[in-house]
Amino acid sequence: MNANQINQQQLLRNEKDPLTHTPVHLLSLDQVGKHYGNIVALTDVTMAVDNGRVTCVLGDNGAGKSTLIKIIAGLHRHDEGTLTVMGAERKFDSPRDALDVGIATVYQDLAVVPLMPIWRNFFLGSELTVGFGPFKRMDVQTMKDITKKELADMGIDLRDVEQPVGQLSGGERQCVAIARAVHFGAKVLILDEPTAALGVKQSGVVLRYILQARDRGLGVVFITHNPHHAFPVGDRFLLLKRGRSIGYYEKKDITLEELTAQMAGGAELTELAHELEALGGHGDVVKEVQAEVAGTSSQRLA
DSSP: OOTTSOOHHHHHHHOBOTTTOSBOOSEEEEEEEEEETTEEEEEEEEEEEOTTOEEEEEOOTTSSHHHHHHHHHTSSOOSEEEEEETTEEOOOSSHHHHHHTTEEEEOTTOSOOTTSBHHHHHTTTSOOEESOGGGOEEOHHHHHHHHHHHHHHTTOOOSOTTSBGGGSOHHHHHHHHHHHHHHTTOSEEEEESTTTTOOHHHHHHHHHHHHHHHHTTOEEEEEESOHHHHHHHOSEEEEEETTEEEEEEEGGGOOHHHHHHHHHOHHHHHHHHHHHHHTTOOHHHHHHHHHHHHHHHHHHHO
């Protein structure tokens, strides 16, 4: 283990409530794994999520990020290890079980209906009503007021909550989904690649709202393959590769360059640099890859 890497078992043992002597983490995973028949999708993954902190889970396609999300969100049960919520060991049978203990997931494709107005999407499935029996009806004005206030509290300034969600930009849709999760009592907010399909400016907007969710006391799990998006907002970084953890770091113990090199891997970068040179790649691109190789090599020597 790298000297700067978090000692995962020590992390889980040390952070105890002094009165009850139970873990104070909102959510913790200890050597969690998942098998699909003979296929090992995830194995020996340990991480912790705390109030007011952002835990970034990084990895390329096939690294195990989606499997990890499904376990935490209650879509799939883990086969190995322990998942603990506020000191109590849990095995979720459904996403409703996860929601009931305050774990909300905002998926990459978002659960919104494009033609419905913003306020309808905000309360979709949880509509407020007034009246009784056959006279019961939706409390439209209250839902509009709450939607506008919650979005404003998150720093989202929309002209009209009556406009269809489909008219919003990708970043604004992500932010509506985040605000909705916060309003309905999420303690742990899981964000599945929220910046993957966004441009530079919209990605920056989403990252700002991630920090605002953190500042409101939520524990945020930010799933991404982009270290340049993770590093500015993250407090801890879990790196996955082929279903295994290859590193778990506090922000003070790793730089952006080291994080990028860890994700890419020195051998793969060296091979890529040679291929680009052989194919007559642009000099600046080759130099950039070679610089990453040098960063990886120096990290190993350290």
